[in-house]
Amino acid sequence: MSEDKKAGAPLLEVRDLAVSFQNSSDPAGPRIQAVAGVSMTIHPRQTLAVVGESGCGKSVTAMSSMQLIPRPPGRFDRGSIRYKGADVLQYDEKKMLGIRGKDIAMIFQEPMTSLNPVYTIGDQIMEAVLLHQKVDRSQAAEIAVKAMDDVGIPNPQARLNDYPHQFSGGMRQRVMIAMALACDPTLLLADEPTTALDVTIQAQILELLRNLQRTKEMGIMLITHNLGVVAENADVVCVMYAGRVVEYAKVYDLFDRPLHPYTRGLFNSIPRLGEVKHRLTTVEEVVGDAEQFKVLPGFEKGIIPWWPDPPEGTTPELVPGRDEYVLYEIEPDRWVGCFRSPYLEDHVCRPPDLDYRKDDLA
Amino acid sequence: MTSSKQDSEKTISGIDVMRGVGASKAKPFWADAWSRVVERRGAQFGLVWIGIIGFFAIFAPVLANGLPIWTIQRNDDGEILRSWSPLLESLTSTDILLLIGGVLVPILLLLPLRATRQWRLGLVCAFAAMAGSVVVLIAFVQYLIAGSDAEVLSASWLPWTVSFAVSAAVLLALFWMVPVRGVPAKLVVSAILLLLTGVICADRWVQPVVTPDRFVRGERDGTMDNIYTVVPWSPTQSEAIFYSRRPTTTVSNAYLMVAEEQVDDGIAFFIRTVVFNISPRIEGLAIDNDARSNLVEFVASGDRAMVPGLVEAGMSDLYIARFLDLSTGLQAYRKGIDEGEVAKATAAADAAVAIVADMEAASRNSKIMIVDASDELRDKVEERIGFVQDAEARSDDSYGRRDFHLGTDPIGRDVLTQMMHACRLSISIGLVSTGISVVIGIVIGSLMGYFGGWVDLVLSRIVEIFMAIPVLFLLIVAASALPRNTYVMMAIIGCVTWTGSARFIRAEFLKLRNQDFVQSCRAVGLPLHSTLFRHMLPNGITPVLVQASFGIAAAIIAEATLSYLGLGPYGQSSWGKLLSLTTGETGVFLWWMAVFPGVAIFLTVLAYNVLGENFRDAIDPKMRKAAH
Numbered sequence: 001m002s003e004d005k006k007a008g009a010p011l012l013e014v015r016d017l018a019v020s021f022q023n024s025s026d027p028a029g030p031r032i033q034a035v036a037g038v039s040m041t042i043h044p045r046q047t048l049a050v051v052g053e054s055g056c057g058k059s060v061t062a063m064s065s066m067q068l069i070p071r072p073p074g075r076f077d078r079g080s081i082r083y084k085g086a087d088v089l090q091y092d093e094k095k096m097l098g099i100r101g102k103d104i105a106m107i108f109q110e111p112m113t114s115l116n117p118v119y120t121i122g123d124q125i126m127e128a129v130l131l132h133q134k135v136d137r138s139q140a141a142e143i144a145v146k147a148m149d150d151v152g153i154p155n156p157q158a159r160l161n162d163y164p165h166q167f168s169g170g171m172r173q174r175v176m177i178a179m180a181l182a183c184d185p186t187l188l189l190a191d192e193p194t195t196a197l198d199v200t201i202q203a204q205i206l207e208l209l210r211n212l213q214r215t216k217e218m219g220i221m222l223i224t225h226n227l228g229v230v231a232e233n234a235d236v237v238c239v240m241y242a243g244r245v246v247e248y249a250k251v252y253d254l255f256d257r258p259l260h261p262y263t264r265g266l267f268n269s270i271p272r273l274g275e276v277k278h279r280l281t282t283v284e285e286v287v288g289d290a291e292q293f294k295v296l297p298g299f300e301k302g303i304i305p306w307w308p309d310p311p312e313g314t315t316p317e318l319v320p321g322r323d324e325y326v327l328y329e330i331e332p333d334r335w336v337g338c339f340r341s342p343y344l345e346d347h348v349c350r351p352p353d354l355d356y357r358k359d360d361l362a
Numbered sequence: 363m364t365s366s367k368q369d370s371e372k373t374i375s376g377i378d379v380m381r382g383v384g385a386s387k388a389k390p391f392w393a394d395a396w397s398r399v400v401e402r403r404g405a406q407f408g409l410v411w412i413g414i415i416g417f418f419a420i421f422a423p424v425l426a427n428g429l430p431i432w433t434i435q436r437n438d439d440g441e442i443l444r445s446w447s448p449l450l451e452s453l454t455s456t457d458i459l460l461l462i463g464g465v466l467v468p469i470l471l472l473l474p475l476r477a478t479r480q481w482r483l484g485l486v487c488a489f490a491a492m493a494g495s496v497v498v499l500i501a502f503v504q505y506l507i508a509g510s511d512a513e514v515l516s517a518s519w520l521p522w523t524v525s526f527a528v529s530a531a532v533l534l535a536l537f538w539m540v541p542v543r544g545v546p547a548k549l550v551v552s553a554i555l556l557l558l559t560g561v562i563c564a565d566r567w568v569q570p571v572v573t574p575d576r577f578v579r580g581e582r583d584g585t586m587d588n589i590y591t592v593v594p595w596s597p598t599q600s601e602a603i604f605y606s607r608r609p610t611t612t613v614s615n616a617y618l619m620v621a622e623e624q625v626d627d628g629i630a631f632f633i634r635t636v637v638f639n640i641s642p643r644i645e646g647l648a649i650d651n652d653a654r655s656n657l658v659e660f661v662a663s664g665d666r667a668m669v670p671g672l673v674e675a676g677m678s679d680l681y682i683a684r685f686l687d688l689s690t691g692l693q694a695y696r697k698g699i700d701e702g703e704v705a706k707a708t709a710a711a712d713a714a715v716a717i718v719a720d721m722e723a724a725s726r727n728s729k730i731m732i733v734d735a736s737d738e739l740r741d742k743v744e745e746r747i748g749f750v751q752d753a754e755a756r757s758d759d760s761y762g763r764r765d766f767h768l769g770t771d772p773i774g775r776d777v778l779t780q781m782m783h784a785c786r787l788s789i790s791i792g793l794v795s796t797g798i799s800v801v802i803g804i805v806i807g808s809l810m811g812y813f814g815g816w817v818d819l820v821l822s823r824i825v826e827i828f829m830a831i832p833v834l835f836l837l838i839v840a841a842s843a844l845p846r847n848t849y850v851m852m853a854i855i856g857c858v859t860w861t862g863s864a865r866f867i868r869a870e871f872l873k874l875r876n877q878d879f880v881q882s883c884r885a886v887g888l889p890l891h892s893t894l895f896r897h898m899l900p901n902g903i904t905p906v907l908v909q910a911s912f913g914i915a916a917a918i919i920a921e922a923t924l925s926y927l928g929l930g931p932y933g934q935s936s937w938g939k940l941l942s943l944t945t946g947e948t949g950v951f952l953w954w955m956a957v958f959p960g961v962a963i964f965l966t967v968l969a970y971n972v973l974g975e976n977f978r979d980a981i982d983p984k985m986r987k988a989a990h
Contacts (some may be wrong), residue, residue, distance in 0.1 A: 163390075
């Protein structure tokens, strides 16, 4: 592990990223803060799962890493995203074109509309290959066939000349993945890659991604709502809420002992086999319970988990003039989003960075 | 589409489908759209009509030409002096390039070759763009140097230098269009084509002037043997005797009509001179013009039913008898000329003159006028007989048997020929001007739609400014200020009417830019031009294509209107110009001049409109669902 650390410089480091969007036609009007200071780190061969409800800023973070946020209305307020040490937010469009697809690839969540209906899928995969690799058309076709074979599309040679409408949803998602993988990216941003798929296909695709990750030394940011998928596939989990990281931990640590009330709320809302329940506990019930906030070690010192409207009795004393939120490393390798109470006033947080893989345990 | 066949009971299982059993090759997007368009009645009509117009646009100079396709010149002894094709000699460089293209392109596209049809179409388009650019640029250079030294203009090196310089420039600018792999191959293929184009353009630097009359005369003399095309008239060929002839008139008809008109006019002149100059006292009639006209009519027709009227008016029996005799005499005169008997006609003339001589003239002057008219009646017997015989002789030679199928215009030019030659203007003005407008519209519209923000704001204002320009009035103003040729007209129509397509493309792109596949294009790292024009454009261009077909129709109408107003391009036949000649200089309505060009314009505009309509219906998924 220690030798690994030297070689394994992080692939992607998101540091205190804040992104906001213009909300009205008046540029001076109030802006929507989609991401308000998010930090996370992805290492090679590592899967970082980003979970959280819709609109919590997961996709915006991923899109920002490729500068896919339309600007305007979007704007990077602060922070940095370093890919292999260089801040991609400072890149101009031309430099970005060299990275997109080649180094960082992205899989979108909607397979039905993510492919251009006008071209054959072979054309679409090959275009990316021709763009990023110095190959001719026949070689590009071979690479495309190989990529389609890799993602388990039967009879890839024949299907190269088919159009998207001739594929089912699952097949199209595979095509999307084949397209993303054809150029051997080192980082894959998978934005809910399996949400649209049925469970069998979902398992196949995730298995496939895991295998590819092992063989290609690829880092994956897996954006999902599905905690089962997280438990199965992620090495590190980043739980987000309202544009902020509320909890960041190794996957087993998180599932064993979630520290933030919101994370607990998420877990409680999952039905369990063998458990008889009249109805599921909602997230609101958990985060509305003051007791849940007191469980966190160090509560008495004023370490209170950050939450937009904390229940009565847990309202923190805030440091005036500073952001109410701080990501605090409450235990080694475990981060929880907390209120910046006087106790944490001068705390300088180590950015969340876990060079950890489940496979390494075995 | 519904079919009368029963659905098959055989099925292929999903597993087999996965293994590729029963896989049918999907049609490419555009091929599929095209096949849906083509199976519609209206679209078929539109395409067929446009095809006919297009055929004439290319082949009109060969199909309708007053020059013989082949001529054999002999000297007086019957030895062959020269054997050549005046028609080919007279073709312009555009004609020749279009003919070569018109013959080779269908062959290239229809032959079952190994190369894909799409590739061949790309090749044809590239060649057409290159050759077209050369022709247009050379025309432009000619316009620029038109004012320079006569010495330079007549220099033999000028055509070749300009042609090859322009060809080389086009080679460098457009060689990338050729769908061949590798820059050297592209350069070689386009160089071959451009060399050919350059040679043709240099050879036909100015339009060669060969007049058709020469060959008609030669054939009559017996010094030439000519083979003519289907419609043996040039659009500018005319003779005074052909003024405003009805459809299906032949040349000998026209001559005969002129001859008879002349005889009739001569006789009518004589009658009028007599009636208006004899003494009113003796005449015994009230002196007013009505009575005189009445009398003229009586003499001309010899109608005895009019006698009681004349008696009532107070004319003496003597005079009535004299006028009746005069009438009979003139009819004999007419008959004599028609039959070609000089003696008979002269005798009749003498008799008529003798009757008139007995009448008392109104004054000295009147007497002289009557004598002059009498002399003319007698003296012109042989000349008039000559006319008639000449016209009759015409019906024997091939020139005389030529038909004006759709009549002639008031300047004596064949209408059918002009209509055939006008097809090129009609097709090209529509396609080129709309092409220009669609290209500008697509570029500006896609920038507006994709970027939004201030780009959209600024360009939208520009669009609004251009929308406020009335095209027709601009064209009328331009007709007075700029050279009046088709290129200028196309450029003006194209540069002003792009706003429609720009707005359509903008709307489509606004919708498309948020679609996932566009995001995924960007995520893959495709450059902007590829995202915009390769991926977004094909998904958003259908409304523009529909609009373009209406735009073509509008451009044709604009050209016809302008030509109708007499502001159309110089030296070009045009349907609008034919329409403007419907009422000739005499103010007589010539129905064939209104009907044929009118129907042609109507059908062409209808064809484009119907095509656009059907295209929209075939592409629009909502309509498709309704059709099923």
